[in-house]
Amino acid sequence: MIRHLLILATAAALAPANAHAKVCTTATPECTEFIVVGTGAGRSLVYRSHPLDVRNESITRVLVMVHGAGRNADGYFSSAMAAAFLAGALENTLVISPRMASNDGQGCRDALAPNEISWHCNTWRSGGPSISHPAVTSFDFMDEILRKAARKEIFPNVRVIVVTGHSAGGQVTNRYEMTNQVHDKLGVPVRYIVSNPSSYAWPSEERPTAAAWSLTANPPGYIPELRQGAPAFSSFGGGRGCTNYNQWPAGLLNRTGYSANQSDDQIKKQLVARPTTYLVGELDILPLAGFDGSCTAMAQGPTRLARGQAFGKYVNEKLGAKHDVVVVPLCGHNARCMYTSDVALPLLFP
Numbered sequence: 372m373i374r375h376l377l378i379l380a381t382a383a384a385l386a387p388a389n390a391h392a393k394v395c396t397t398a399t400p401e402c403t404e405f406i407v408v409g410t411g412a413g414r415s416l417v418y419r420s421h422p423l424d425v426r427n428e429s430i431t432r433v434l435v436m437v438h439g440a441g442r443n444a445d446g447y448f449s450s451a452m453a454a455a456f457l458a459g460a461l462e463n464t465l466v467i468s469p470r471m472a473s474n475d476g477q478g479c480r481d482a483l484a485p486n487e488i489s490w491h492c493n494t495w496r497s498g499g500p501s502i503s504h505p506a507v508t509s510f511d512f513m514d515e516i517l518r519k520a521a522r523k524e525i526f527p528n529v530r531v532i533v534v535t536g537h538s539a540g541g542q543v544t545n546r547y548e549m550t551n552q553v554h555d556k557l558g559v560p561v562r563y564i565v566s567n568p569s570s571y572a573w574p575s576e577e578r579p580t581a582a583a584w585s586l587t588a589n590p591p592g593y594i595p596e597l598r599q600g601a602p603a604f605s606s607f608g609g610g611r612g613c614t615n616y617n618q619w620p621a622g623l624l625n626r627t628g629y630s631a632n633q634s635d636d637q638i639k640k641q642l643v644a645r646p647t648t649y650l651v652g653e654l655d656i657l658p659l660a661g662f663d664g665s666c667t668a669m670a671q672g673p674t675r676l677a678r679g680q681a682f683g684k685y686v687n688e689k690l691g692a693k694h695d696v697v698v699v700p701l702c703g704h705n706a707r708c709m710y711t712s713d714v715a716l717p718l719l720f721p
Contacts, residue, residue: 398445437536497620498629541568579681613666
C-alpha cells in the first residue's frame with residue numbers, strides 16, 4: 372500500500388501543471404484578469420478561458436475576440452466560447468476577450484475598478500490614447516495581450532494567434548492589423564479576421580463604385596445604375612462635399628494615437644503583408660445596430676456587406692494583397708451567428 376501511494380505521489384509531482392486544468396467557460400469574475408498596460412499602475416480587464424500566467428502545455432492556439440460598440444466583452448467571450456465548443460477546441464485554445472472600458476461621464480459610463488484604464492469613448496476603435504492614462508493607447512493594450520499569449524515559458528506549444536472583432540471590434544481589427552508593431556516580433560504567427568465593421572481605414576483617396584461589390588450587397592430594393600465597363604474604384608477627388616472622407620480612421624490622413632509616427636508606406640506594406648480575412652454577413656445589408664450612415668462611411672459602400680467586399684477587392688487588386696473575403700450565409704449583423712457558422716469555425720480555430 373505504501374509503495375502504491377508513493378508511486379501515485381511521484382506521478383502527481385511529475386505531471387504537467389495543466390494536466391487537470393479547468394477551462395473557464397462562463398463570463399463571470401472567475402474568468403477575468405487584469406493586464407497592466409504601460410509602465411504605470413493602469414490596467415485593463417480581459418475575460419479568458421485559461422489563466423494567463425500559469426504554464427499550460429495544452430494550448431496550441433490563441434483567439435483574441437474584440438467586442439463591439441457596446442463594450443460588452445462578456446457577451447463576446449460567451450460567443451467565442453460557443454464557437455470553441457462547436458469546433459472542439461475548448462481544451463487547446465486560449466480565448467481572450469478584452470474590455471475597452473470607458474467612462475467619460477457623457478456618452479460612455481462604464482463602472483471602473485481601481486486603476487482600471489478608461490479608454491476614449493470612440494477612439495479605442497483606432498488606437499487612440501486613454502482619457503485617464505494618456506500615455507497609453509488602446510492598441511498598446513492589444514500589444515500587451517499578444518505578448519502575454521506568445522510567451523513560450525507559459526504557452527510553449529502555441530502555433531498561431533487569431534485576432535478578430537465584430538462591428539466596432541472589426542474596426543479595431545482592421546486598423547490594428549495594418550498598424551501594430553508586434554506582428555513580426557512575437558515568434559508566433561498572427562492572423563486577422565475583420566468581421567462586419569461599418570467602415571475601414573482606406574489606404575488611398577480612391578473609393579469604390581457599385582462595380583466593387585456584388586448586386587446582392589446593395590440595400591433591399593436598390594439597384595444602382597452601373598455603366599458597362601465602369602471602374603470598380605475611382606478618385607473621390609476633394610471629397611465631393613465630404614471633407615473628412617480620408618481622415619483617420621476612415622483613411623490615413625492626420626493619424627493620431629498609436630499609428631501617428633508611422634509612415635503611410637509602412638502602413639500600406641503592413642496591411643498587404645499580414646494574413647487577413649474579411650468575414651461578412653450575407654444579410655448585413657440593412658442600416659441596423661449602429662450602422663454608420665455618415666458621408667465618410669457611405670463613400671465606402673451602401674451596406675456593411677458592400678464595404679467589406681469592396682475593401683477586400685481593393686487591397687487585393689490594387690495593392691497586391693492575398694486577403695480572403697468570406698461571406699457567411701444567412702447571417703446579418705449578429706456576432707453569434709457569424710462566429711458560430713460553419714464557414715467561420717475553421718478560420719477562428721486553424
